[in-house]
Amino acid sequence: MTTPYKHWTIDDLPWDKIDRSKVSPDLLKVIKAAALVEYGADSYADYLCKVFANDPEFQALARSWAVEEVQHGKALGLWAEKIDPSWSMDKAMAKFRAGYTPDHFTGDIDKSVRGSRSAEMVARCMVETGRTEGNLQAHRRRRIPSLQTFL
């Protein structure tokens, strides 16, 4: 008998195990930045759906991926707010979006700004590879023992 998959929720995370003493200021900055980028995944998915306008299967995957990424952003943002109560994810996100909204996210576009669909996916893979390496480095240094739960 298989147990049905239950998608994680932010409330499932072990918030009571956060130890501020193990978080460096540099790491906090990285997590705040990651929270903003991940929370903005819905805008990137909108862009991908324009680039892959004739591929509904890919669009569905992009939308599903974005839902997960936005949840990561919310979790990371909440974690950062618990470490730094003076920081507000909502305020930071509003400021981030006001200062960074690429034209290809809002404009009427039907091609990747990377030159091709393949180049778009290669760019995506490079971002994910870099982020994964950063996550591994943070875990290895054990600066945030439970961060793996959040990523």
Ligand SMILES: [Fe+2]
């Ligand atoms: Fe993520």
